[in-house]
Amino acid sequence: MSEPKKLFIKTYGCQMNVYDSERMAEALGGEGYVPTDRADDADMILLNTCHIREKAAEKVYSELGRFRGLKEEKPDLKIGVAGCVAQAEGAEIMERQPLVDLVVGPQSYHRLPELERKARNGEKALDTEFPEEDKFDHLKGRPKAARGPTAFLTVQEGCDKFCAFCVVPYTRGAEVSRPADRVIAEAHSLVERGVREITLLGQNVNAYHGHDDGLAGLIWALDKIDGLERIRFTTSHPNDMDEALIEAHGTCAKLMPYLHLPVQSGSDRILKRMNRKHTAEQYIRLIERIRSARPDILLSGDFIVGFPEETDADFADTMTLIREVGYGQAYSFKYSTRPGTPAAEREQVAEEVKSARLQELQALLTDQQRAAQDAMVGRKVSVLFEKPGRETGQMVGKSEYLHAVHVTAPDIGAGDIRPVRIVASNPNSLSGEIVG
Ligand code: 5AD
Ligand code: SF4
Numbered sequence: 077m078s079e080p081k082k083l084f085i086k087t088y089g090c091q092m093n094v095y096d097s098e099r100m101a102e103a104l105g106g107e108g109y110v111p112t113d114r115a116d117d118a119d120m121i122l123l124n125t126c127h128i129r130e131k132a133a134e135k136v137y138s139e140l141g142r143f144r145g146l147k148e149e150k151p152d153l154k155i156g157v158a159g160c161v162a163q164a165e166g167a168e169i170m171e172r173q174p175l176v177d178l179v180v181g182p183q184s185y186h187r188l189p190e191l192e193r194k195a196r197n198g199e200k201a202l203d204t205e206f207p208e209e210d211k212f213d214h215l216k217g218r219p220k221a222a223r224g225p226t227a228f229l230t231v232q233e234g235c236d237k238f239c240a241f242c243v244v245p246y247t248r249g250a251e252v253s254r255p256a257d258r259v260i261a262e263a264h265s266l267v268e269r270g271v272r273e274i275t276l277l278g279q280n281v282n283a284y285h286g287h288d289d290g291l292a293g294l295i296w297a298l299d300k301i302d303g304l305e306r307i308r309f310t311t312s313h314p315n316d317m318d319e320a321l322i323e324a325h326g327t328c329a330k331l332m333p334y335l336h337l338p339v340q341s342g343s344d345r346i347l348k349r350m351n352r353k354h355t356a357e358q359y360i361r362l363i364e365r366i367r368s369a370r371p372d373i374l375l376s377g378d379f380i381v382g383f384p385e386e387t388d389a390d391f392a393d394t395m396t397l398i399r400e401v402g403y404g405q406a407y408s409f410k411y412s413t414r415p416g417t418p419a420a421e422r423e424q425v426a427e428e429v430k431s432a433r434l435q436e437l438q439a440l441l442t443d444q445q446r447a448a449q450d451a452m453v454g455r456k457v458s459v460l461f462e463k464p465g466r467e468t469g470q471m472v473g474k475s476e477y478l479h480a481v482h483v484t485a486p487d488i489g490a491g492d493i494r495p496v497r498i499v500a501s502n503p504n505s506l507s508g509e510i511v512g
Contacts, residue, residue, distance in 0.1 A: 081107075082118045083111055084120070085123075095228040097122075100185050119152065122157075159182060163204050166202060167204070178191050181206075184211065232283065233252055240349060259286065273460055274307055281312055282317055292323070293320070312338075313338075339397065339401075341386075346383050350419070377407070379406065382410050382430030398441065410430040452498045453500065459474065460473050461490055462490055479506050
């Protein structure tokens with residue numbers, strides 16, 4: 077029997093890329109590839125790229141340059157670029173960097189086996205179409221191997237919102253939802269393989285319309301799956317948080333009390349210029365409704381500082397909003413010019429101003445994060461254990477609120493869910509003891 081070929085995938089960016097990398101590995105599994113975590117051991121290297129912020133293509137070029145030596149040693153090594161940079165600039169990359177054999181956009185992963193064969197025949201293989209068919213439908217023959225207790229499941233892709241700073245509507249295309257029956261079938265298969273927590277993914281996941289009752293309808297359908305204990309979803313847009321979804325946070329026990337709901341800015345003027353289509357006040361009222369459905373929910377957000385034309389007063393409004401909401405988790409970025417997006421053409425904020433604002437904003441968010449973590453001390457949470465910790469006998473898992481929790485208890489295994497009393501708050505995690 078011939079040796080299996082080895083596949084090394086390096087994943088950048090969001091959780092959807094993590095999911096896609098798994099799907100790509102499965103698609104190429106059918107072609108005799110097994111995964112490796114070493115580039116120098118691989119017969120094929122795929123970079124699954126992200127285009128959300130500046131210098132994305134430059135990073136890809138420099139990463140590719142590092143593989144030159146490998147390719148010289150091993151001329152049969154095939155190198156591919158996947159993901160959003162492939163979608164946006166793949167043809168150019170292929171032209172400029174002769175090391176690249178294969179370019180595949182995020183909507184074409186099901187065509188990877190074909191592209192791989194083409195590349196093996198010494199041809200350049202490129203596919204950045206937005207095909208009509210559902211790529212996930214064509215990714216059949218999933219391996220049935222057991223896997224860890226948590227999984228991502230993409231239910232929706234693309235975005236029709238066109239925020240003025242964002243490339244996603246261009247790289248991932250228009251909003252498309254996968255039909256609920258297919259998502260439910262995939263969830264069943266994940267649960268059969270040992271998964272106990274599923275995070276539903278979508279660029280605009282709460283705009284999901286593959287179920288008659290939207291995302292809430294899908295969540296309630298998944299709630300019926302025995303063995304599936306926890307459901308999460310990300311990322312949401314404030315304008316798509318409908319009543320049924322808010323209510324589900326109060327009534328669906330499997331839906332975890334954690335919500336990532338980006339607002340980007342607290343200034344109405346900037347929100348308007350960003351094309352977010354809501355005000356700061358509307359966002360705050362929405363948070364109040366969500367908290368009255370689920371008072372202990374932990375909120376997470378995304379913020380951009382230094383959006384074109386942002387003044388000190390606009391920035392102060394963002395700080396005020398953050399103080400008013402109180403986030404348990406957050407991601408913050410300096411505005412990054414993306415060619416082809418409306419904001420790229422506007423008057424830019426100076427780099428030093430952006431850096432100073434980011435520092436101030438992150439200091440506040442870090443304080444809030446810290447406070448939310450410290451407030452867990454003494455509380456009883458439920459932890460889904462995932463893997464051994466650094467010390468012997470230690471296991472690490474996640475609480476309902478997505479905090480990492482360490483426990484020393486030799487009889488705990490991956491996939492166990494146990495009540496834990498939190499005894500200490502560490503820099504990036506909590507420590508606890510099993511109770512009951
Ligand atoms: N510059 C900075 N941050 C951006 N994001 C999206 N586009 C840009 C950009 N051009 C951030 C937003 C979004 C997150 C995924 O990335 O905050 O919610
Ligand atoms: Fe980008 Fe806005 Fe769509 Fe989110 S909602 S993916 S930030 S355009």
